[in-house]
Amino acid sequence: MHDPASRHLRDLVYETLANEGRAPSMGELATKTESTPAEVRSRMQALADEHALVLNDEGDAVRMAHPFTAAPMAFVLTPVDGFDDRRWWGGCAWDSFGISAALGLDVRVETACPHCAAVISFVTGPETAPPEDLAVRFPRPAAEWWEDVVATCTKIRMFCSREHAESWTAQHAPGEGYIAPATSVWSLAQPWYGDRIRADFEPHTSEHNQALLEERGFTGDFWKLP
Ligand SMILES: [Zn+2]
Numbered sequence: 001m002h003d004p005a006s007r008h009l010r011d012l013v014y015e016t017l018a019n020e021g022r023a024p025s026m027g028e029l030a031t032k033t034e035s036t037p038a039e040v041r042s043r044m045q046a047l048a049d050e051h052a053l054v055l056n057d058e059g060d061a062v063r064m065a066h067p068f069t070a071a072p073m074a075f076v077l078t079p080v081d082g083f084d085d086r087r088w089w090g091g092c093a094w095d096s097f098g099i100s101a102a103l104g105l106d107v108r109v110e111t112a113c114p115h116c117a118a119v120i121s122f123v124t125g126p127e128t129a130p131p132e133d134l135a136v137r138f139p140r141p142a143a144e145w146w147e148d149v150v151a152t153c154t155k156i157r158m159f160c161s162r163e164h165a166e167s168w169t170a171q172h173a174p175g176e177g178y179i180a181p182a183t184s185v186w187s188l189a190q191p192w193y194g195d196r197i198r199a200d201f202e203p204h205t206s207e208h209n210q211a212l213l214e215e216r217g218f219t220g221d222f223w224k225l226p
């Protein structure tokens, strides 16, 4: 995947997000890797260029490392195990399932339906599917996700029902997007993100990810990966 120094940086980012729910600073990464801040910044930019993580606009902080996000977004994840005091922001509906998949952890997911503002709160995990009535709306085709991936995630929201996802779409973005059952997105998140923080993780090829989509019914032009 990367040279060992870049791989180490990438792993430190994921480790900190998984264990502490926050992203490490560039200075912290420099100390931990005994590198200069300039070296860290240039390696981090290279990682961002290949979509291994996402930096902020200034390029001096981690914004997202999918499925994790360093800044508050619409989903809050709390471990079901009450003695586990970690917490995470879910960047989108898909990432929320992805954090649970990557950590191998049962979590409570909390968000609000963008159409009616009802609180949506449920438990999910690698073996526990979300409630069947929930729906997830994807704002734009797969080919366009990385044009602005933070904006894409911000708009991959969960609705209390397919009807509310359809009503919201009719009001705000007629004819745009794709509405899927939350159970399908949960099923997709397991193999998509389940290996993300493993020591032997290797980025999936586009063909591999395309097959994961197809196996779960995400087919057609909308789901064609770049
Ligand atoms: Zn609703």
Ligand SMILES: [Zn+2]
Residues within 6 Å of the ligand: 091, 092, 093, 094, 095, 152, 153, 154, 156
């Ligand atoms: Zn996302």
